[in-house]
Amino acid sequence: ILNVEQSPQSLHVQEGDSTNFTCSFPSSNFYALHWYRWETAKSPEALFVMTLNGDEKKKGRISATLNTKEGYSYLYIKGSQPEDSATYLCAYNTGTASKLTFGTGTRLQVTL
Amino acid sequence: EAEVAQSPRYKITEKSQAVAFWCDPISGHATLYWYRQILGQGPELLVQFQDESVVDDSQLPKDRFSAERLKGVDSTLKIQPAELGDSAMYLCASSLSVNYGYTFGSGTRLTVV
Numbered sequence: 001i002l003n004v005e006q007s008p009q010s011l012h013v014q015e016g017d018s019t020n021f022t023c024s025f026p027s028s029n030f031y032a033l034h035w036y037r038w039e040t041a042k043s044p045e046a047l048f049v050m051t052l053n054g055d056e057k058k059k060g061r062i063s064a065t066l067n068t069k070e071g072y073s074y075l076y077i078k079g080s081q082p083e084d085s086a087t088y089l090c091a092y093n094t095g096t097a098s099k100l101t102f103g104t105g106t107r108l109q110v111t112l
Numbered sequence: 113e114a115e116v117a118q119s120p121r122y123k124i125t126e127k128s129q130a131v132a133f134w135c136d137p138i139s140g141h142a143t144l145y146w147y148r149q150i151l152g153q154g155p156e157l158l159v160q161f162q163d164e165s166v167v168d169d170s171q172l173p174k175d176r177f178s179a180e181r182l183k184g185v186d187s188t189l190k191i192q193p194a195e196l197g198d199s200a201m202y203l204c205a206s207s208l209s210v211n212y213g214y215t216f217g218s219g220t221r222l223t224v225v
Contacts, residue, residue, distance in 0.1 A: 004154065032210070032211065034213050034214075036213075036216075041218075042218060043115075043116070043215075043216040043217055043218045043219070044203070044214075044216040045216075046212075046213035046214065046215070049211065049212065049213050051211075089154065089155070091154075093210055098210070099145065099157045099160055099168055100157075100210065100214065101157075102147075102154035102155045102156070103154050104152070104153055104154040105154060
C-alpha cells in the first residue's frame with residue numbers, strides 16, 4: 001500500500017450500536033499513526049497517537065489498536081451516541097520532523 | 113485551552129481574484145502547517161514551516177500560491193489568481209512535536225465562483 005486508505009467511506013448506525021473503522025498505511029518507514037475526530041463546523045481534534053506495534057489506546061468509549069507489521073489500525077466506538085457523529089481521519093508519519101499524510105476519512109452518522 | 117486561530121471562516125471570491133488566509137498558531141509551537149482538503153479527499157499538505165523557514169512546500173502550486181511566516185509566529189497563505197479548482201477547506205495546524213499530534217484551527221472554507 002502506498003497511501004493511507006480508510007474504510008468504510010461512510011457509516012450510519014443507530015444509537016447504542018458499536019462500530020469500527022479501518023485505516024491501512026504503508027508499513028515501511030513507519031513512525032506514528034494518528035487518529036482525529038472532525039465534527040462539522042469544528043476543528044479536527046486529536047484522539048490518539050500510536051507508535052508501537054500492538055499498541056492499544058482508549059479514551060472513554062473510543063479505542064484504537066495498531067499493527068505496524070501489516071500496516072493497519074482499527075478504531076472502535078462502543079455504544080455509539082449522536083455526539084459521536086463526525087468524520088474520523090487517520091494519518092501517519094515517517095519521522096519526528098515529517099508531515100502527516102491523511103486518509104480520506106470515515107464519516108459516521110449516529111441516529112436515535 | 114489554547115487554540116489555533118484562523119480567519120476568515122468563510123470566503124467567496126471570483127475567479128482570477130486574489131485571496132489571503134491568516135493563521136495564528138499556539139504560542140510556542142515552532143512548526144506550522146497549511147493543509148488543503150478538497151471535498152471527498154483527505155487533507156493534503158501545502159506547506160510546512162519550522163519557525164520562519166519553509167521545510168516542505170513540494171505540493172504548493174507556486175505559480176499561484178505563496179505562504180509566509182514572518183518572525184516565525186503567525187502565517188499568511190495567499191492565492192493569486194484564484195481558480196475554480198481552488199475551492200476547498202484550508203486548514204492551519206501547529207505542533208510542539210508531531211509526536212503529540214497537531215492542533216488544528218477551524219479552517220477557512222473557500223468558494224471560487
